[in-house]
Amino acid sequence: MTRTPPFRNGDRLRLIAMVDDPAPIPPGTEGTVNGDPTFFADSWDTPMRWDNGRTLSMVVPPDQAEKIRCRHRDDGRGRCIDCGAFID
């Protein structure tokens, strides 16, 4: 069986729900997948760097997020701070 992670390193996401964490990230928070998701116990452990500065991972499922289009923020050297894309 091939398992495909729902999100990939560098994807920009908006959180819909974080279920089991005692100090969850608020719904609606945007962030960037910050590494390759790993499959563990029927869920994808998805490392995140949230725009509010937190780095709490998502566990998908039960956590839910949607992919969004990156608005690109220039790091001053022609690359996006959030997704790493080269921008003009």
Ligand SMILES: [Zn+2]
């Ligand atoms: Zn970007």
